[in-house]
Amino acid sequence: EVQLVESGGGLVQPGRSMKLSCAASGFTFSNYGMAWVRQAPTKGLEWVATISYDGSSTYYRDSVKGRFTISRDNAKSTLYLQMNSLRSEDTATYYCTTGSSFDYWGQGVMVTVSS
Amino acid sequence: DIVMTQGVLPNPVPSGESASITCRSSKSLVYKDGKTYLNWFLQRPGQSPQLLTYWMSTRASGVSDRFSGSGSGTYFTLKISRVRAEDAGVYYCQQVREYPLTFGSGTKLEIK
Numbered sequence: 001e002v003q004l005v006e007s008g009g010g011l012v013q014p015g016r017s018m019k020l021s022c023a024a025s026g027f028t029f030s031n032y033g034m035a036w037v038r039q040a041p042t043k044g045l046e047w048v049a050t051i052s053y054d055g056s057s058t059y060y061r062d063s064v065k066g067r068f069t070i071s072r073d074n075a076k077s078t079l080y081l082q083m084n085s086l087r088s089e090d091t092a093t094y095y096c097t098t099g100s101s102f103d104y105w106g107q108g109v110m111v112t113v114s115s
Numbered sequence: 116d117i118v119m120t121q122g123v124l125p126n127p128v129p130s131g132e133s134a135s136i137t138c139r140s141s142k143s144l145v146y147k148d149g150k151t152y153l154n155w156f157l158q159r160p161g162q163s164p165q166l167l168t169y170w171m172s173t174r175a176s177g178v179s180d181r182f183s184g185s186g187s188g189t190y191f192t193l194k195i196s197r198v199r200a201e202d203a204g205v206y207y208c209q210q211v212r213e214y215p216l217t218f219g220s221g222t223k224l225e226i227k
Contacts, residue, residue, distance in 0.1 A: 045218045102154055
């Protein structure tokens with residue numbers, strides 16, 4: 001059974017950093033591109049970043065470019081999102097998903113940026 | 116960026132009836148391989164999104180054949196036949212033709 005389990009969320013002050021993790025199981029992680037998608041409270045879905053299966057290519061939405069870094073450790077079957085210089089508008093539930101097909105999603109992790 | 120614009124449903128939809136959700140893209144989603152890079156998702160209340168269809172009309176694994184996607188390069192429809200209570204939620208279209216990937220704003224389906 002495919003499982004994606006996000007962790008690392010919580011409350012953080014504006015300007016600070018936070019790192020999200022997504023532990024994958026039930027499929028060959030190293031064969032799949034992966035992505036992060038977020039959803040602000042009561043809002044729609046917003047793509048954040050994608051990484052290729054081997055980590056050689058990454059893509060970001062403009063609003064997070066230079067602040068967020070997507071990465072992966074294929075040996076640990078884990079996806080990461082390093083978020084720096086956080087802003088109130090980054091407050092959202094962050095979902096980990098199989099990035100080229102979007103057919104599997106984690107349960108999401110809440111990130112609240114507030115003083 | 117490609118803008119995705121979704122239509123509104125005349126809610127609620129009676130159980131057993133059909134519902135069609137529309138989505139329009141600001142640019143053709145047809146790639147040089149001939150495929151149309153358009154996904155449909157359902158997000159039920161309190162749940163993660165679920166992929167329904169990809170390449171505009173291919174149903175994802177385990178998805179009921181009551182869901183069918185169709186369209187052209189810039190105008191798309193998700194038809195739900197014989198709606199059931201479990202179909203309630205917000206439906207999103209997403210283009211994966213080019214980066215940045217973009218979603219529509221969502222279409223809410225309520226069942227009567």
